[in-house]
Amino acid sequence: MNAKNTADRWGWVSQSLHWLIALLIVVIAIIGLNMVDLPNSPRKISVYALHKSLGLTVLALVVLRAAWRLYAGAPRHLPGTPTWQQRVATMTHAALYALMLAMPLSGWLLNSAAGYPLQWFKLFNLPALAAHDEGLREVAEGLHEAGFWVLLVLVLAHAGAALFHHLFQHDDTLRRMLPMRARGGASTPPEN
Ligand code: HEM
Numbered sequence: 092m093n094a095k096n097t098a099d100r101w102g103w104v105s106q107s108l109h110w111l112i113a114l115l116i117v118v119i120a121i122i123g124l125n126m127v128d129l130p131n132s133p134r135k136i137s138v139y140a141l142h143k144s145l146g147l148t149v150l151a152l153v154v155l156r157a158a159w160r161l162y163a164g165a166p167r168h169l170p171g172t173p174t175w176q177q178r179v180a181t182m183t184h185a186a187l188y189a190l191m192l193a194m195p196l197s198g199w200l201l202n203s204a205a206g207y208p209l210q211w212f213k214l215f216n217l218p219a220l221a222a223h224d225e226g227l228r229e230v231a232e233g234l235h236e237a238g239f240w241v242l243l244v245l246v247l248a249h250a251g252a253a254l255f256h257h258l259f260q261h262d263d264t265l266r267r268m269l270p271m272r273a274r275g276g277a278s279t280p281p282e283n
Protein backbone atom coordinates (compact mmCIF):
# COMPACT_ATOMS: atom_id res chain seq x y z
CA MET A 92 0.00 0.00 0.00
CA ASN A 93 1.20 3.50 -0.80
CA ALA A 94 2.44 5.81 1.95
CA LYS A 95 0.87 8.74 0.15
CA ASN A 96 -2.84 9.15 -0.51
CA THR A 97 -4.00 8.44 -4.07
CA ALA A 98 -7.10 9.66 -5.90
CA ASP A 99 -8.92 6.49 -4.79
CA ARG A 100 -7.71 5.64 -1.30
CA TRP A 101 -5.93 6.74 1.84
CA GLY A 102 -2.29 5.67 2.08
CA TRP A 103 -0.94 3.88 5.13
CA VAL A 104 0.34 7.04 6.83
CA SER A 105 -3.10 8.69 6.85
CA GLN A 106 -4.79 5.42 7.79
CA SER A 107 -2.44 4.74 10.71
CA LEU A 108 -2.78 8.28 12.03
CA HIS A 109 -6.59 8.18 11.69
CA TRP A 110 -7.04 4.95 13.66
CA LEU A 111 -4.30 5.61 16.23
CA ILE A 112 -5.73 9.05 17.05
CA ALA A 113 -9.31 7.68 17.18
CA LEU A 114 -8.20 4.95 19.60
CA LEU A 115 -6.29 7.40 21.79
CA ILE A 116 -9.27 9.76 21.94
CA VAL A 117 -11.55 6.93 23.11
CA VAL A 118 -9.05 5.92 25.83
CA ILE A 119 -8.50 9.55 26.93
CA ALA A 120 -12.25 10.22 27.09
CA ILE A 121 -12.89 7.11 29.19
CA ILE A 122 -10.09 8.11 31.57
CA GLY A 123 -11.32 11.74 31.67
CA LEU A 124 -14.92 10.83 32.46
CA ASN A 125 -13.87 8.49 35.26
CA MET A 126 -10.95 10.37 36.83
CA VAL A 127 -12.94 13.42 37.99
CA ASP A 128 -14.85 11.39 40.60
CA LEU A 129 -11.84 9.54 42.04
CA PRO A 130 -11.14 10.28 45.71
CA ASN A 131 -8.07 12.49 46.26
CA SER A 132 -5.01 10.21 46.34
CA PRO A 133 -1.63 9.73 44.65
CA ARG A 134 -3.43 7.38 42.24
CA LYS A 135 -5.77 10.20 41.16
CA ILE A 136 -2.74 12.36 40.39
CA SER A 137 -1.16 9.67 38.24
CA VAL A 138 -4.44 9.00 36.40
CA TYR A 139 -4.72 12.74 35.66
CA ALA A 140 -1.09 12.77 34.51
CA LEU A 141 -1.81 9.87 32.14
CA HIS A 142 -4.88 11.68 30.75
CA LYS A 143 -2.80 14.79 30.12
CA SER A 144 0.20 12.99 28.58
CA LEU A 145 -2.02 11.00 26.22
CA GLY A 146 -3.92 14.20 25.35
CA LEU A 147 -0.67 15.99 24.50
CA THR A 148 0.31 13.00 22.37
CA VAL A 149 -2.92 13.48 20.41
CA LEU A 150 -2.08 17.16 19.96
CA ALA A 151 1.30 16.29 18.44
CA LEU A 152 -0.16 13.53 16.25
CA VAL A 153 -2.94 15.81 14.97
CA VAL A 154 -0.43 18.51 14.01
CA LEU A 155 1.57 15.82 12.18
CA ARG A 156 -1.58 14.52 10.54
CA ALA A 157 -2.70 17.95 9.36
CA ALA A 158 0.78 18.58 7.90
CA TRP A 159 0.72 15.20 6.13
CA ARG A 160 -2.78 15.94 4.83
CA LEU A 161 -1.55 19.22 3.33
CA TYR A 162 1.39 17.41 1.72
CA ALA A 163 -0.33 14.18 0.63
CA GLY A 164 -3.81 15.51 -0.22
CA ALA A 165 -6.96 13.40 0.02
CA PRO A 166 -8.77 10.94 -2.23
CA ARG A 167 -11.54 12.47 -4.32
CA HIS A 168 -15.15 11.97 -3.23
CA LEU A 169 -16.55 8.65 -4.41
CA PRO A 170 -18.17 9.01 -7.83
CA GLY A 171 -21.92 9.56 -7.57
CA THR A 172 -21.82 11.21 -4.12
CA PRO A 173 -24.46 13.98 -4.08
CA THR A 174 -23.01 17.48 -3.63
CA TRP A 175 -24.83 18.04 -0.32
CA GLN A 176 -23.24 14.87 1.12
CA GLN A 177 -19.80 16.01 -0.03
CA ARG A 178 -20.37 19.34 1.74
CA VAL A 179 -21.61 17.72 4.96
CA ALA A 180 -18.63 15.34 4.97
CA THR A 181 -16.14 18.16 4.36
CA MET A 182 -17.68 20.32 7.11
CA THR A 183 -17.77 17.41 9.57
CA HIS A 184 -14.14 16.55 8.88
CA ALA A 185 -13.09 20.19 9.35
CA ALA A 186 -15.02 20.35 12.65
CA LEU A 187 -13.38 17.09 13.78
CA TYR A 188 -9.93 18.50 13.05
CA ALA A 189 -10.82 21.70 14.96
CA LEU A 190 -12.00 19.69 17.98
CA MET A 191 -9.02 17.33 17.90
CA LEU A 192 -6.90 20.47 18.37
CA ALA A 193 -9.30 22.32 20.71
CA MET A 194 -9.58 19.45 23.21
CA PRO A 195 -5.89 19.16 24.11
CA LEU A 196 -5.36 22.93 23.88
CA SER A 197 -8.29 23.72 26.21
CA GLY A 198 -7.00 21.01 28.57
CA TRP A 199 -3.52 22.52 28.52
CA LEU A 200 -5.02 25.99 29.10
CA LEU A 201 -7.18 24.79 31.98
CA ASN A 202 -4.21 23.04 33.54
CA SER A 203 -2.10 26.22 33.20
CA ALA A 204 -4.79 28.54 34.59
CA ALA A 205 -5.25 26.17 37.54
CA GLY A 206 -1.55 26.65 38.28
CA TYR A 207 -0.61 22.98 37.88
CA PRO A 208 2.69 21.90 36.35
CA LEU A 209 2.59 19.84 33.17
CA GLN A 210 4.83 16.98 32.11
CA TRP A 211 4.79 14.58 29.20
CA PHE A 212 5.11 11.06 30.65
CA LYS A 213 7.54 12.42 33.27
CA LEU A 214 10.04 12.95 30.45
CA PHE A 215 9.95 16.72 30.04
CA ASN A 216 8.09 19.77 31.30
CA LEU A 217 5.82 21.90 29.17
CA PRO A 218 5.42 25.64 29.63
CA ALA A 219 2.19 27.14 30.98
CA LEU A 220 -0.09 28.68 28.35
CA ALA A 221 -1.35 31.28 30.84
CA ALA A 222 -0.72 32.52 34.37
CA HIS A 223 -2.71 31.20 37.36
CA ASP A 224 -6.23 32.63 36.98
CA GLU A 225 -9.37 31.01 38.44
CA GLY A 226 -11.73 32.84 36.05
CA LEU A 227 -9.80 31.61 33.01
CA ARG A 228 -9.63 28.15 34.49
CA GLU A 229 -13.43 28.00 34.67
CA VAL A 230 -13.81 29.19 31.08
CA ALA A 231 -11.23 26.67 29.82
CA GLU A 232 -12.83 23.89 31.87
CA GLY A 233 -16.25 24.74 30.39
CA LEU A 234 -14.77 24.65 26.88
CA HIS A 235 -13.00 21.36 27.57
CA GLU A 236 -16.18 19.71 28.82
CA ALA A 237 -18.58 21.19 26.22
CA GLY A 238 -16.03 20.50 23.47
CA PHE A 239 -16.00 16.87 24.48
CA TRP A 240 -19.77 16.46 24.12
CA VAL A 241 -19.74 18.16 20.71
CA LEU A 242 -16.85 15.89 19.67
CA LEU A 243 -18.80 12.85 20.84
CA VAL A 244 -21.89 13.78 18.79
CA LEU A 245 -19.78 14.45 15.69
CA VAL A 246 -17.79 11.23 16.04
CA LEU A 247 -20.99 9.20 16.41
CA ALA A 248 -22.48 10.85 13.31
CA HIS A 249 -19.18 10.40 11.43
CA ALA A 250 -18.76 6.72 12.34
CA GLY A 251 -22.48 6.13 11.71
CA ALA A 252 -22.14 7.62 8.21
CA ALA A 253 -19.08 5.46 7.47
CA LEU A 254 -20.90 2.31 8.61
CA PHE A 255 -24.03 3.29 6.67
CA HIS A 256 -21.96 3.58 3.48
CA HIS A 257 -20.32 0.24 4.16
CA LEU A 258 -23.34 -1.81 5.18
CA PHE A 259 -26.17 -0.29 3.18
CA GLN A 260 -24.64 1.51 0.22
CA HIS A 261 -21.96 -1.16 -0.26
CA ASP A 262 -19.40 1.40 -1.43
CA ASP A 263 -15.67 1.83 -0.65
CA THR A 264 -15.91 4.74 1.82
CA LEU A 265 -14.81 2.65 4.82
CA ARG A 266 -12.61 0.22 2.87
CA ARG A 267 -10.41 2.99 1.55
CA MET A 268 -9.62 4.02 5.15
CA LEU A 269 -8.70 0.38 5.94
CA PRO A 270 -5.97 -1.90 4.55
CA MET A 271 -8.55 -3.72 2.39
CA ARG A 272 -8.97 -4.04 -1.33
CA ALA A 273 -11.66 -1.98 -3.06
CA ARG A 274 -14.86 -3.95 -3.68
CA GLY A 275 -14.59 -3.32 -7.41
CA GLY A 276 -10.92 -4.40 -7.39
CA ALA A 277 -11.27 -8.19 -7.30
CA SER A 278 -14.14 -8.45 -9.76
CA THR A 279 -13.00 -5.89 -12.34
CA PRO A 280 -12.40 -7.89 -15.54
CA PRO A 281 -8.89 -7.55 -16.95
CA GLU A 282 -8.58 -5.12 -19.83
CA ASN A 283 -7.71 -6.45 -23.29
C1 HEM B 1 -7.93 14.61 22.91
C2 HEM B 1 -7.66 15.15 24.05
C3 HEM B 1 -8.56 15.19 25.26
C4 HEM B 1 -9.83 14.72 25.46
C5 HEM B 1 -10.74 13.98 24.48
C6 HEM B 1 -10.19 15.03 26.84
C7 HEM B 1 -11.39 14.70 27.44
C8 HEM B 1 -11.71 14.99 28.75
C9 HEM B 1 -12.95 14.63 29.41
C10 HEM B 1 -14.08 13.84 28.75
C11 HEM B 1 -12.90 15.09 30.67
C12 HEM B 1 -13.96 14.97 31.75
C13 HEM B 1 -14.83 16.20 31.74
C14 HEM B 1 -15.74 16.25 32.90
O1 HEM B 1 -16.59 15.39 33.03
O2 HEM B 1 -15.57 17.19 33.72
C15 HEM B 1 -11.63 15.75 30.85
C16 HEM B 1 -11.21 16.37 32.01
C17 HEM B 1 -9.99 16.97 32.17
N1 HEM B 1 -9.00 17.09 31.22
FE1 HEM B 1 -9.07 16.41 29.35
N2 HEM B 1 -9.13 15.69 27.43
C18 HEM B 1 -8.11 15.79 26.51
C19 HEM B 1 -6.87 16.35 26.68
C20 HEM B 1 -6.44 16.96 27.86
C21 HEM B 1 -5.14 17.59 28.05
C22 HEM B 1 -4.01 17.64 27.01
C23 HEM B 1 -5.12 18.09 29.32
C24 HEM B 1 -4.02 18.83 30.06
C25 HEM B 1 -2.85 19.11 29.58
C26 HEM B 1 -6.40 17.77 29.93
C27 HEM B 1 -6.76 18.09 31.21
C28 HEM B 1 -7.95 17.76 31.81
C29 HEM B 1 -8.25 18.08 33.20
C30 HEM B 1 -7.34 18.81 34.20
C31 HEM B 1 -9.55 17.59 33.42
C32 HEM B 1 -10.33 17.65 34.72
C33 HEM B 1 -11.24 18.82 34.74
C34 HEM B 1 -11.98 18.82 36.06
O3 HEM B 1 -11.38 18.56 37.08
O4 HEM B 1 -13.19 19.07 35.98
N3 HEM B 1 -7.17 17.09 29.01
N4 HEM B 1 -10.94 15.69 29.65
Ligand code: HEM
Nearest residue numbers: 112113116160165184187188246249250253254264265268
Ligand atom coordinates in the same frame (compact mmCIF):
# COMPACT_ATOMS: atom_id res chain seq x y z
C1 HEM C 1 -12.42 9.76 17.63
C2 HEM C 1 -12.83 9.19 16.54
C3 HEM C 1 -12.63 9.71 15.11
C4 HEM C 1 -12.17 10.91 14.65
C5 HEM C 1 -11.70 12.12 15.47
C6 HEM C 1 -12.17 10.86 13.20
C7 HEM C 1 -11.78 11.89 12.35
C8 HEM C 1 -11.75 11.83 10.99
C9 HEM C 1 -11.36 12.90 10.10
C10 HEM C 1 -10.94 14.31 10.56
C11 HEM C 1 -11.42 12.45 8.83
C12 HEM C 1 -11.11 13.24 7.56
C13 HEM C 1 -9.72 12.97 7.15
C14 HEM C 1 -9.17 14.03 6.23
O1 HEM C 1 -9.90 14.61 5.43
O2 HEM C 1 -7.95 14.29 6.37
C15 HEM C 1 -11.86 11.07 8.89
C16 HEM C 1 -12.04 10.24 7.80
C17 HEM C 1 -12.66 9.02 7.88
N1 HEM C 1 -13.10 8.36 9.02
FE1 HEM C 1 -12.89 9.00 10.89
N2 HEM C 1 -12.65 9.62 12.81
C18 HEM C 1 -12.96 8.91 13.95
C19 HEM C 1 -13.48 7.63 14.02
C20 HEM C 1 -13.92 6.92 12.94
C21 HEM C 1 -14.64 5.67 13.01
C22 HEM C 1 -15.04 4.94 14.30
C23 HEM C 1 -14.89 5.30 11.71
C24 HEM C 1 -15.62 4.09 11.17
C25 HEM C 1 -16.53 3.39 11.77
C26 HEM C 1 -14.31 6.30 10.84
C27 HEM C 1 -14.29 6.26 9.48
C28 HEM C 1 -13.70 7.18 8.65
C29 HEM C 1 -13.63 7.04 7.21
C30 HEM C 1 -14.17 5.88 6.38
C31 HEM C 1 -12.97 8.19 6.72
C32 HEM C 1 -12.64 8.52 5.25
C33 HEM C 1 -13.78 9.25 4.64
C34 HEM C 1 -13.55 9.51 3.15
O3 HEM C 1 -12.68 8.90 2.56
O4 HEM C 1 -14.26 10.37 2.61
N3 HEM C 1 -13.74 7.27 11.62
N4 HEM C 1 -12.06 10.71 10.21
